[in-house]
Amino acid sequence: MPKALPARRALRTGATLSMVGVLAVSLSLSAAADPVYPSKSQVDRAKTAVATTSGRIASLDAQYVAASARLAQVQDRAAAAAEAYNGARYELDQRSAETTAAKKRAAQAQDVADSAGLQVRRYAASVYQQGGNLGELEAYLSSTGPQDLMDRATALEAVSDARAQNLQKAAAASIVADTMRQQAAQAEAAQAKAAQAAEAARNAAQSQADEAKSAAAQIQKQQSSLTVQLATLRKTSVTLERQRQDGLAAAAAARAAAAEAARQARLAAERAQAAKTAAAKRAARAAAARAAEEAARQKAAAEAAEAAASQNKPRPQPQPENPPPPPPSTNGGVSAVLAYARAQIGKPYQWGGDGPNSFDCSGLTMRAWQRAGVNLSHYTGAQWGETARVAISDLRPGDLVFYGSSGADSHHVGLYVGSGQMIEAPYTGANVRYASIYRSDLVPYGGRP
Numbered sequence: 001m002p003k004a005l006p007a008r009r010a011l012r013t014g015a016t017l018s019m020v021g022v023l024a025v026s027l028s029l030s031a032a033a034d035p036v037y038p039s040k041s042q043v044d045r046a047k048t049a050v051a052t053t054s055g056r057i058a059s060l061d062a063q064y065v066a067a068s069a070r071l072a073q074v075q076d077r078a079a080a081a082a083e084a085y086n087g088a089r090y091e092l093d094q095r096s097a098e099t100t101a102a103k104k105r106a107a108q109a110q111d112v113a114d115s116a117g118l119q120v121r122r123y124a125a126s127v128y129q130q131g132g133n134l135g136e137l138e139a140y141l142s143s144t145g146p147q148d149l150m151d152r153a154t155a156l157e158a159v160s161d162a163r164a165q166n167l168q169k170a171a172a173a174s175i176v177a178d179t180m181r182q183q184a185a186q187a188e189a190a191q192a193k194a195a196q197a198a199e200a201a202r203n204a205a206q207s208q209a210d211e212a213k214s215a216a217a218q219i220q221k222q223q224s225s226l227t228v229q230l231a232t233l234r235k236t237s238v239t240l241e242r243q244r245q246d247g248l249a250a251a252a253a254a255r256a257a258a259a260e261a262a263r264q265a266r267l268a269a270e271r272a273q274a275a276k277t278a279a280a281k282r283a284a285r286a287a288a289a290r291a292a293e294e295a296a297r298q299k300a301a302a303e304a305a306e307a308a309a310s311q312n313k314p315r316p317q318p319q320p321e322n323p324p325p326p327p328p329s330t331n332g333g334v335s336a337v338l339a340y341a342r343a344q345i346g347k348p349y350q351w352g353g354d355g356p357n358s359f360d361c362s363g364l365t366m367r368a369w370q371r372a373g374v375n376l377s378h379y380t381g382a383q384w385g386e387t388a389r390v391a392i393s394d395l396r397p398g399d400l401v402f403y404g405s406s407g408a409d410s411h412h413v414g415l416y417v418g419s420g421q422m423i424e425a426p427y428t429g430a431n432v433r434y435a436s437i438y439r440s441d442l443v444p445y446g447g448r449p
Contacts, residue, residue, distance in 0.1 A: 056229075056233055057230060057233050057234065060226050060229055060230050060233070061230070061248075063222075063226055064223055064226045064227075064230075064245055065248075065252075067219045067222050067223050067226070068219075068223070068249060070215070070219060071215065071216060071219045071220075074211065074212045074215040074216070075212055075216075075426075075427035075428065075429070075430075076411075076427070077208055077211075077212070078205075078208040078209050078211070078212035078351070078427060078428050079351075079360075079361070079411060079412055079426070079427045079428075080208075080404075080411035080412075081201075081204050081205040081207075081208035081209070081351070082205045082208075082209070082351030082352065082360050083360075083361070083362065083379065083380050083381075083410075083411045083412065084201050084204065084205065084411075085198070085201040085202050085204070085205040085351065085352060086352065086360070086362055086363075086378050086379040086380070087201070087379045087380075087381055087382075088194070088197045088198040088200075088201035088202075089198050089201075089202075089352075089378070089379070090377055090378065090379040090381075090382050091194050091197065091198070092191070092194040092195055092197070092198045094194075095187065095190045095191040095193075095194040096191050096194075098187045098190070098191070099184065099187040099188050099190070099191045101187075102180070102183050102184040102186075102187040102188075103184045103187075103188075105180050105183070105184070106177065106180035106181045106183070106184040108180075109173070109176045109177040109179075109180040109181075110177040110180070110181070112173045112176070112177070113170070113173035113174045113176070113177040115173075116169050116170035116173040116174070117170050117173075117174070119170065202352075205351050205352070209351055209428050212427070212428045212429070213428060213429065216428075216429055223245070227242050227245065230244075230245075253436075256438075256439070256440065257420075257436045257438040257439070258438075260438035260439060260440060260442060261420065261438045264392045264393065264438065264442070264444065265393070267392075267444055268391060268392065268393035271391060271393075272393075333371065333372030333373060333374075334372065334396075334397060334398035336371040336372055337368045337369055337371050337372050337398050337415070338368075338397055338398060338415075338417060339371075340367065340368045340371045341364065341368045341415050341417070341423040341432075342423065344359060344364060344423075344425075344432045345423065345431070345432050345433060345434070346431050346432060346433075347359060347431060347432050348430075348431050348432075349425045349426060349427055349428055349429070349430050349431065349432070350428075351428065353425075354366060354367055354378055355367045359425040359432060360425055361380065361412050361413050361414065361424060361425045361426070362376075362377075362378055362379055362380045362383055362413050363378055363425070364415070364423070364424070364425045364432060365383060365400055365413050365414070365415050366378050366383070368415055369398075369449050372398075372449075374449045376449065380402060380404075380410040380411065380412065380413045381407075381408050381409065381410060383400060383402075383413060383447060384402055384407035384408055384410060384447055385408065386447075386449070387400055387446075387447025387448055387449050388447065388448045388449075389445045389446075389447070389448075390445060390446050390447070390448045391444070391445060391446075392437075392442070392444055392445065392446060395416045395437075395446050396416070396418075396448070397416060397417050397418045398415070398416065398448075398449070399415075399416045399446045399447060399448050400413050400414070400415065400416070400446055400447040400448075400449070401413065401414050401415075401416050401422055401437045401442065401443070401446045401447075402442075402443040402445075402446065402447065403439060403441045403442055403443060404441055404443060405441070406443065407443050407445065407447070410443060412424070412426075414435070414437065416437060416446065417434070420436055420437055420438060421434055421435065421436060421437065422434070422435055422436075422437045423435075
């Protein structure tokens with residue numbers, strides 16, 4: 001028995017060591033088959049996936065921005081076409097007024113010619129009834145036209161002075177009436193041409209408005225699809241993605257407005273420096289002129305005093321100069337203008353609209369300034385010509401701001417309300433609103449009614 005115990009202990013020890021070895025080998029194999037950290041290939045695939053997702057997100061963002069730019073271009077073209085129609089309609093109104101005035105002048109001239117001709121015929125009847133010979137008077141009555149009548153009037157010498165004056169008056173009146181009729185016909189032709197142009201502009205404006213509406217629907221549908229894709233890739237909601245895109249657009253607009261404001265500030269500084277330099281030169285010239293005048297005045301006074309002393313006469317006293325007239329007062333009623341414009345906020349844009357339920361840009365500014373008793377035309381180009389120039393840096397509430405290649409050719413106008421803001425009727429599909437005045441096509445001078 002004592003010899004068997006050590007043997008059993010040795011057997012148990014060996015079995016235990018064998019189990020430990022098997023367990024160790026098993027754990028080692030398990031670890032090799034299923035590691036607890038990502039493999040290099042997994043890391044590479046993850047990096048590729050992230051890069052691909054980021055690239056798709058960047059591409060979708062770029063497509064969204066490009067779609068917004070296309071929409072803005074379409075809206076700008078529609079607004080420009082609407083103002084072109086307003087310009088054509090304004091031109092038609094001018095030609096129509098000229099035609100009416102020309103016809104009125106022609107009718108008045110014809111009345112004068114008819115009256116003069118009647119006097120000639122009465123005189124001829126009187127001579128004939130008295131058994132006299134019409135003689136040279138018959139030449140007037142048988143003339144073929146106003147110029148022929150005038151030629152005959154100057155050719156005849158046998159007619160008495162009084163008779164000649166009456167006949168020449170009739171001839172002249174006939175010529176004037178004929179000229180007025182020609183002018184009326186020309187004005188009527190110009191009116192017809194302007195009417196055709198207005199109709200073409202109206203059709204173009206309607207076409208552009210329809211195109212803008214269709215394009216807006218397509219672009220908004222595209223942007224909605226892009227928003228859904230972005231939300232999926234970023235693992236966010238569509239609402240958050242739409243808010244993000246709106247925020248990006250607002251930030252871009254703010255940067256553009258800041259850049260334009262800085263550019264306008266530089267232009268204002270340059271103009272101020274140029275004005276300062278010019279003022280200094282004018283002041284120097286004026287000072288030199290005043291010095292010369294004063295020297296001449298003192299010389300004249302001295303000579304006058306010397307002459308008065310020699311003649312024992314009192315010295316004449318210089319008369320004070322008349323003070324300069326006060327500067328013209330600025331137009332009042334701006335508060336009524338601004339109040340009217342604010343009351344229209346939220347009403348829809350409609351090309352050719354001038355209220356009360358919808359407006360285009362020049363229709364809004366026209367109606368607003370009517371509240372102050374100022375009549376502006378329903379056309380940006382005309383409003384530029386009907387207002388006084390004022391630098392953007394010197395704008396006051398109520399002034400007009402214009403957009404385009406120049407003021408006369410501007411395609412948009414807004415009402416300045418202060419702090420770099422305006423009230424505008426922007427484009428088809430939008431409502432009357434507040435907006436920054438600073439845009440890339442801002443004309444560097446505004447208009448003050």
